Amino acid sequence: MRHVPLLIIGGGIGGMATGLALAQAGFEVHIVEQAPEFAEIGAGIQLAPNAMRILDSLGVLDAIDEVAVRPRNLVFMHADTGKHLTTIDFGAAFRERYGQSYSVLHRGDLLDVLLAACREHPKVTLENNRQVVDIEDHTTTAVVHFSDGESYRTDALIGADGLKSRTRQLLSDDRPITDAYVAYRGALPMNQIALPVEQDDEIIWIGPNRHLVQYPIRRGELYNQVAVFRSSQYTPEIEHTDQWGGPDELEQAFATSCEQVRASVKMFNTSRRWPMYDREPLDNWTRGRITLLGDAAHPMFQYLAQGACQAIEDAECLARQLTKHSGDIDEAFAAYQAERIPRTALVQRVARGWGQVWHAENGSTISALRDRVFGRRSADDYTDLDWLYQAFAA
Numbered sequence: 001m002r003h004v005p006l007l008i009i010g011g012g013i014g015g016m017a018t019g020l021a022l023a024q025a026g027f028e029v030h031i032v033e034q035a036p037e038f039a040e041i042g043a044g045i046q047l048a049p050n051a052m053r054i055l056d057s058l059g060v061l062d063a064i065d066e067v068a069v070r071p072r073n074l075v076f077m078h079a080d081t082g083k084h085l086t087t088i089d090f091g092a093a094f095r096e097r098y099g100q101s102y103s104v105l106h107r108g109d110l111l112d113v114l115l116a117a118c119r120e121h122p123k124v125t126l127e128n129n130r131q132v133v134d135i136e137d138h139t140t141t142a143v144v145h146f147s148d149g150e151s152y153r154t155d156a157l158i159g160a161d162g163l164k165s166r167t168r169q170l171l172s173d174d175r176p177i178t179d180a181y182v183a184y185r186g187a188l189p190m191n192q193i194a195l196p197v198e199q200d201d202e203i204i205w206i207g208p209n210r211h212l213v214q215y216p217i218r219r220g221e222l223y224n225q226v227a228v229f230r231s232s233q234y235t236p237e238i239e240h241t242d243q244w245g246g247p248d249e250l251e252q253a254f255a256t257s258c259e260q261v262r263a264s265v266k267m268f269n270t271s272r273r274w275p276m277y278d279r280e281p282l283d284n285w286t287r288g289r290i291t292l293l294g295d296a297a298h299p300m301f302q303y304l305a306q307g308a309c310q311a312i313e314d315a316e317c318l319a320r321q322l323t324k325h326s327g328d329i330d331e332a333f334a335a336y337q338a339e340r341i342p343r344t345a346l347v348q349r350v351a352r353g354w355g356q357v358w359h360a361e362n363g364s365t366i367s368a369l370r371d372r373v374f375g376r377r378s379a380d381d382y383t384d385l386d387w388l389y390q391a392f393a394a
Helices: 013-024 049-057 061-067 092-098 107-120 247-253 259-265 307-324 329-358 365-376 383-389
Strands: 002-009 029-032 044-047 073-078 084-089 103-106 124-127 132-137 142-146 151-159 177-189 201-207 210-217 222-230 274-278 290-292
Touching: 002 013, 002 142, 013 029, 013 049, 013 107, 013 124, 013 307, 029 151, 044 049, 044 107, 044 210, 044 307, 049 061, 049 092, 049 307, 049 383, 061 103, 061 107, 084 092, 084 365, 092 383, 103 107, 103 210, 103 222, 107 124, 151 329, 177 247, 177 329, 210 259, 222 247, 222 259, 274 329, 290 329, 307 329, 329 365
Parallel strands: 002 029, 002 151, 029 124, 073 201, 151 290
Antiparallel strands: 044 103, 073 084, 132 142, 142 151, 177 222, 177 274, 201 210, 210 222
């Protein structure tokens, strides 16, 4: 049985950021990924200043800037009426307040940057095609068994294995929760977009039980789109089938939207759909020498665009606590989750509420209040973003 000091299960954005952060802090790190290649499925990803500051500290910001886009504004529009609701100015005042820009890019581009940095670091070992079949907690160590019959013993195991985390099963028997929403994602070459789009802006069209997000990625060469709607055909009995949230429902959900939204939705490749899930926050992420990170610890709905950002915050915190406690795993894991659980639980809960605000029925009290509050704020009023984007005391 092979011994590895620090083992990370999951080679996605969270796992890779953690590996890099730990390696730069002086720890030997081993990352295993079940897929044949390190790759991200999907298209766009949003990185707010709270994540950008950490990526800067990891030395990868220049590489990210080469492939990212910094939107000029985030513009909220009403999906049905086409009415402008509010704008958040991402310009100089925003960058001065939070110390970094707001950036959007292809998920694969972000992973490639982190992967390249990990490959260059002598303290990081990367392995693909490593499917985990069992995890054992031995209090002062953990053992991971793989499908090929090999096993690793580790002093510290970090489960960064996503929404359906096998590692999480050691701590909780909970299951992912859906609110019956489904997403369709895709990116088109910018020269194929025959719509009057603002290439320097991110636009979010919100309406009853649906929304559409649009922004440029990959140096402005691609236009990313995400359409999300609540399925009317969903029932718990068919949850794990493709009998709900299909292309027919996509078209139907946006049928009453304004012309630009309808035209945008018609451009989607509908061969794949993504049901939306989160989980209830846990009050403990750790068992013995095993802890959770990213979506394995705190999967959240996408309405705050913080899933990857919170995983990156996890990575920084874990590396900092291991350094602070001189590599003492027990003390570091305890301090890590004590710092991270309250913040990530808050982000999870606020994301749920924010989705309800976006998707309120036309004419309802919530939508009327939303539109009134949105209409009164100025583009450079960042008061309601401070809790999320400002640096917090470690």
